[in-house]
Amino acid sequence: MSVTPEELMALADGELSGEAAARVEAAVAADPTLARRLEAERSLRAALRGQLDPVADEPVPAALTALIARTAAEDSAHGAPETATSAGHPKPAEVVDLAAARTRRDEAEKARKRAAKGPRVPIFADRRMGFAIAASLVVGLMLGAQLHGGSGPITQTSAGLVASGSLARGLDRQLAAAEPAADMRILASFRRQDGRYCRVFAGAATSGIACKQDGNWLLERTMTGGPAQTGAYRQAGSAEASLMAAAQDLMAGDPLDAAQEKAAQAKDWR
Amino acid sequence: MSTHHFCNELTALLPRLRRFARGLTQNAADADDLCQTTVERALVARGQWQEGTRLDAWVYRIMRNQWIDETRARSRRAQTFVHEDEGANVGVAGDRDAENRVELGNVDRALARLPAEQREAVVLVLVEGFAYKEAAEIIGIPQGTLTSRLGRGREALLKELGEPA
Numbered sequence: 001m002s003v004t005p006e007e008l009m010a011l012a013d014g015e016l017s018g019e020a021a022a023r024v025e026a027a028v029a030a031d032p033t034l035a036r037r038l039e040a041e042r043s044l045r046a047a048l049r050g051q052l053d054p055v056a057d058e059p060v061p062a063a064l065t066a067l068i069a070r071t072a073a074e075d076s077a078h079g080a081p082e083t084a085t086s087a088g089h090p091k092p093a094e095v096v097d098l099a100a101a102r103t104r105r106d107e108a109e110k111a112r113k114r115a116a117k118g119p120r121v122p123i124f125a126d127r128r129m130g131f132a133i134a135a136s137l138v139v140g141l142m143l144g145a146q147l148h149g150g151s152g153p154i155t156q157t158s159a160g161l162v163a164s165g166s167l168a169r170g171l172d173r174q175l176a177a178a179e180p181a182a183d184m185r186i187l188a189s190f191r192r193q194d195g196r197y198c199r200v201f202a203g204a205a206t207s208g209i210a211c212k213q214d215g216n217w218l219l220e221r222t223m224t225g226g227p228a229q230t231g232a233y234r235q236a237g238s239a240e241a242s243l244m245a246a247a248q249d250l251m252a253g254d255p256l257d258a259a260q261e262k263a264a265q266a267k268d269w270r
Numbered sequence: 271m272s273t274h275h276f277c278n279e280l281t282a283l284l285p286r287l288r289r290f291a292r293g294l295t296q297n298a299a300d301a302d303d304l305c306q307t308t309v310e311r312a313l314v315a316r317g318q319w320q321e322g323t324r325l326d327a328w329v330y331r332i333m334r335n336q337w338i339d340e341t342r343a344r345s346r347r348a349q350t351f352v353h354e355d356e357g358a359n360v361g362v363a364g365d366r367d368a369e370n371r372v373e374l375g376n377v378d379r380a381l382a383r384l385p386a387e388q389r390e391a392v393v394l395v396l397v398e399g400f401a402y403k404e405a406a407e408i409i410g411i412p413q414g415t416l417t418s419r420l421g422r423g424r425e426a427l428l429k430e431l432g433e434p435a
Binding site: 053 | 273274277278280281284285286288289292293301302305306309310313316377378381392393395396397401402417420421424427428431
């Protein structure tokens with residue numbers, strides 16, 4: 001009865017069972033050379049573990065646990081997608097899921113593309129997008145309440161979330177170069193790859209990217225609050241930065257300059 | 271799975287992830303950096319993890335791929351890559367490595383000398399305790415390739431450590 005080195009290795013690694021294991025074990029029992037060999041395999045495993053197991057017993061650096069805890073805290077503070085579906089707000093949760101699923105899919109795809117490009121820098125971009133994703137889910141949750149009131153700045157339609165009221169007016173009229181209005185600033189205007197006009201805005205209640213479609217400002221990205229209202233982890237500017245990064249991905253060419261923006265506005269962003 | 275649950279599971283994995291990182295990198299500082307980057311990536315990508323599949327294998331794969339990227343980038347930067355067969359005393363970097371290794375145990379040194387592809391196979395199966403199938407999936411290779419790398423790595427280690435091969 002012959003036993004291959006592969007079979008012996010498989011036995012040592014616990015990969016054999018039943019008949020196969022019994023056969024190799026019997027061969028090992030009958031052959032001192034095989035027995036020594038199996039013993040060597042096992043002592044190698046013990047030696048490797050003896051070398052590396054102590055690392056698993058070391059205290060984990062606080063920075064690592066803190067990194068994870070921060071993400072957990074962000075999501076539970078803002079309402080994670082998962083809690084949104086299980087927290088007992090059926091209607092708003094549906095809205096969240098539609099918008100969130102799309103956002104998440106888009107972001108995941110972009111993160112994947114970015115990750116494919118290079119090792120180090122993209123990680124930070126990804127992390128920032130991670131915040132943006134979380135934040136965009138949040139706004140969906142908060143909007144849920146407004147949707148039933150009907151008079152908020154954002155309305156749910158079959159096409160998605162659409163700017164209404166003061167937000168729609170601001171998007172229609174305000175220019176990036178203009179003095180910021182009390183409740184909203186336009187950070188940039190641009191044309192998408194498909195030719196539609198989009199605007200990046202930062203408002204007191206909501207910031208985001210809106211694109212004109214069929215006469216409405218469809219909200220492509222949303223974040224709760226302007227930079228002033230954001231939480232401790234998202235310092236001033238980084239919310240805007242992540243929106244601008246998202247805009248960069250949608251943009252065809254450069255953002256509109258003042259003259260182009262004015263011309264687009266004159267044509268009602270069509 | 272809620273983010274909360276995901277985060278708890280990930281936190282519970284940290285000791286094992288640190289061990290795997292050390293096994294891959296053979297260096298405490300590199301291992302810490304690798305852990306940090308891996309956790310960042312796992313958190314960002316948490317929406318892509320499919321419930322019902324093993325979280326540990328998923329995170330190990332992220333770590334392993336990250337390390338491969340890292341080592342490739344390094345060998346591009348420094349052309350002073352020391353091939354396994356050329357021993358540890360080639361050039362200045364080799365001398366420094368040799369000094370550093372004086373304090374390491376025999377096992378560590380032997381493991382460090384393995385080609386990376388054999389080392390990851392050995393570490394995943396013998397230290398991390400993954401089945402062949404799982405280890406092959408983490409690395410992204412057929413199971414037959416895994417067992418062949420594992421066999422060669424094991425041979426080399428046994429020889430190096432003076433065990434009867």
